[in-house]
Amino acid sequence: MSLRTLLFAVLASASATSMADEQLELGKKVFTEQAQPSCTICHALNDAGSAGEIGPNLDELKPSAEQVSNAVKSGVGIMPAFGDSLSEQQIKAVAHYVESVTGK
Structure with missing residues (x-):
């Protein structure tokens, strides 16, 4: 493996980790603060x-x-729909967050 290939692999991995961390952080923020009413209430x-x-x-x-x-x-049931009040990015982030922290 060339040094250039190795460097690219390391940078790509670091970037993917950073993006995953950002998505988890956004998902937690949506769950605890941004969704109205907050997911934490229910x-x-x-x-x-x-x-x-x-x-x-x-x-x-x-x-x-x-x-x-x-x-x-x-x-679902008495849970309101958030499709009009949250962006697609926020919905993906909160879905990823919940799946990740519950061990799925």
Whole structure:
């Protein structure tokens, strides 16, 4: 492997890690602050420090990113839809965050 190839691989890996960290950070912010009403009001999620009891405990449910994304966009049961109030980037970030911190 050439030095140039190795350097590119290291930089690409660092960039991907940084992007993943940024997405997790944004997802947590959406979960705790940006979604209105806040996800923390209804959902328990250890990483977010929330103990809501109206909706499912996400640590126990361990939803996939796709499940979270669908629920956030369209709503489920008494959960309101956030498809019009959150951007696609915010929805993807919160879905990734919940999936990541619940160990899915």
